[in-house]
Amino acid sequence: MKTERVEFVRRQRRLVIALAMAGTAAVAMGTAPAAHAQAKVKVAAVYTVPVEQQWVSRIHKALNEAKARGEIDYVFSESVSNADYERVLRQYAEQGSALILGESFAVESAARKVAKDYPKTAFLMGSSGKPQAPNFSVFDNYIQEPSYLTGMIAGGMTKTNHIGMVGGYAIPEVNRLMHAFMEGAREVNPKVKFTVSFIGSWFDPPKAKEAAFAMIDKGADILYAERFGVSDAARERNKLAIGNVINTQPQYPNTVVASALWNMEPTVAAALAKVKAGQFKNEDYGQYSLMKYKGAELAPLGTFEGKVPADLVAKVKAKEKAILDGKFAVKVVETEPKSTP
Known part of the structure; x- marks a missing residue:
């Protein structure tokens, strides 16, 4: 019985080693299990005008390009009335969006109110105001x-x-x-x-x-x-x-x-990098609209x-x-x- 038990333990050890070696090889060959692949960032945008409007079209274009690269899952709502803006923001936050963008110039208080209620969601808004701790960042087209x-x-x-x-x-x-x-x-x-x-x-x-x-x-x-x-x-x-x-x-x-x-791509890239690294906070992204960027x-x-x-x-x-x-x-x-x- 003792001999059989020892042999069983040896077989178990050999199996564990073999599985570990197989996993290492899979990673080396780029065939690691899909569960370890980096998940796409869930991004939503709320626009008060149609996406063909020139200012919003630049945000929409940059996000669609990130989507085409496989970086994000992107959904949006356009022509949202000022009265309905807060509700739509909350809807996307409740649905688990990691990053929400939009232009909050005429709906500043509503956007900031929602951001306070969802501190783990990153908000990046076109705004005349300052960033708001801990998760409300602002941007603008400094062109x-x-x-x-x-x-x-x-x-x-x-x-x-x-x-x-x-x-x-x-x-x-x-x-x-x-x-x-x-x-x-x-x-x-x-x-x-x-x-x-x-x-x-x-x-x-x-x-x-x-x-x-x-x-x-x-x-x-x-x-x-x-x-x-x-x-x-x-x-x-x-x-x-x-x-x-x-x-x-x-x-x-x-x-x-x-x-x-105006090219919104540098601003979107900077924000996504912060979200992916878990380092998104209240910042002013306006500089990324300058010519040097x-x-x-x-x-x-x-x-x-x-x-x-x-x-x-x-x-x-x-x-x-x-x-x-x-x-x-x-x-x-x-x-x-x-x-x-």
């Missing part, structure tokens, strides 16, 4: 650098020295882009004047178009299209336009000269290559290099821009 460059192009291209500017709301996020654009235009053309208007909406192309028509009637020959609808007016009246956030030149090849682009850029001239004067292109490229080299800083001015008297 004032390429906005300054597009202003230089507009200032050098206008023939009437009159530029029209149509914005959504006069909030800091919009104001600083307009001011940067205006300063860029003044650098190359001190005589330029501006007509500024806000339509009181984030997505009302017909209203933006009408505001642009009024500016053209006053003599503006280049329009700053902070909102959709402006470039339509410019095209119909055979004027030029400057794009914002996205590149719409493919849709307006003879109208949109240049655009200041590739969060912003000047769109290629494309169809206007050769149509923009060579000396103007040289000035713009020199200024772009100065920004990237840290030798020139675009001033951030967040007060409401005014029309030239």
